[in-house]
Amino acid sequence: MSAARIDAKQSGRWLGAYVLVYVIFLYLPVSLIPLFSFNDSIQAAFPLQGFTFEWYATLSGNSALSGALANSLVIGAIAATGATLCGITVSYMDLFGRSPLAATISAIARLPILIPGVIVGISLLILVNLIGFGPSRTAIVLGHILVALPTTVVIMKSRFAAIPKTIHEAALDLGASDWTTFRRVMLPLSLPAIVSAFMLAFLTSFDEFIVAFFLAGTEPTLPLYIWSQLRFPKSLPTVMALGTAILAVSFVIAAIAEILRHRGLAAAQRPVPANLSKPEETERGELQWHST
């Protein structure tokens, strides 16, 4: 028994070292973008040439860039609102609607995980051309609602499932209508998850390239602007400065969203016995069912 313990401890240490290397490797390539964004050279190569803010200075006063930024912000806000609204209603009806239609909608809403972005892009491209407005910011909003939908559905479903059923039943027994139960009881209880879902949906849209590529008209989003700049070696440092800013914003928003999500789940589960801890597991298990 004790030999096994020591064995386990030792293998734990080796694993720990591996995990450390893994995490470093996970962050290393991306961390080069901020590193070289301060490098006083047009090439991303060693040795470093000296420290400069020059590339960040080129970001201001660039009207194409600020236009793309404005597009990304507007599209992200609207798409995140739509995806969150759908995530809330779809998962709520899936859990409390007791109807096969609601369960079907919930299953289909998670389908975009199993569709490569290129196919989501072309299917919506055909659709928006058929409707008539064609590639445009509206088209990108529709695409990003789809891309963010699995995330918001999974987050909201795990949150609603983590609220003890008794609370929902108590509200109904005390005479609250379905709508009142939803609005006055279930929504306030899941507010952190709603904020978290909105933020992650916003990030998904803000960073999304694959689908937006097909659906953009004359007004590009930020990732499309970056893509257009990648052709010019001269604009490489500017792209890195811009990338650094985007990475910083993404990290902050994602960090807040993740903290909110876990806080919310932890708070909801504290008074609940072990058998109800399942929702969080499914949620963690399914959350990565989402493609960027």
Added chain:
Amino acid sequence: MATPMSTIVARQPLPESRSSTGFRLAMLLPGGLVTFFLILFALGLVVFLALRGNDGSLLGAGFTFANFITVASDPLYWTVTLRSLAIAGLVTLATVVTAYPVAYYLAFHAGRRRGLLLFLVTLPFWTSYLLRVFAWKIVLAYNGVLNSALIESGIWSEPTLAFLNTPAAVIVTLAHAYAPFAILPIYVALDTIPKSLLEAASDLGARPFTSFRRVVLPNSMPGVLAAALVVFVPTVGDYVTPALVGGPASTMIGSLIQAQFGKANDWPFGAALAVAVMLVILAVVLVVRSADRRFGSRT
């Protein structure tokens, strides 16, 4: 029978069924619109278009299987499809194999560091995919980070072109970009293995490795399969990474679809390629499903 919103919120208790119907309708509407119209109808359009001839108009003309016949008979598409499958398969394998020990550590050894580590491995997941791929471009380029670092440290004297524009570059880049996708499902599967099973194994005299091979590994297979699926699907249809770091020798099926809807401007043919990709993914999903059932799905 639709009840207006205002009556639903009214204080006066309504007959259960009326309030219920309006509420249900309002709650099912947004999700229903998105799923049936944006997902199912739009996918239906792709299948429809795949069966049409290209006459330059939006929905093509006439019904034909010509697009599918071309896809199936032209060796180019076989080559590219097989290459996509090989690349996506290798990426999936690399991602899952490297992620498994991390998930194992998180589930059994992380202790107090678990929260922080989970946070660290999830975070890159929410950063820009384009930037993650772009980072590899600057690493692998001729005048790039890796070449200059190797020369700087005296290992090599000349920069090499061997890194960029190879299928290997695509595999490394994709494996890295999708690494965070694989850890969580495996972790969840490992974490939900009842501790009593492990205790039983060791009580019955199983060595740690035996109990890993006979108890932990089979019980974590649903997570491994889920991880494989979420990595495989986006990689098999990817066109960004081949375009940025792959070069012409690593054209993937996603690149061909993108070209049909862009430069080549043959939408019906592009739609047929897309349908072919969906069929491949469907086959993979079915295989994974049946394997999952064999291991006794818990998710």
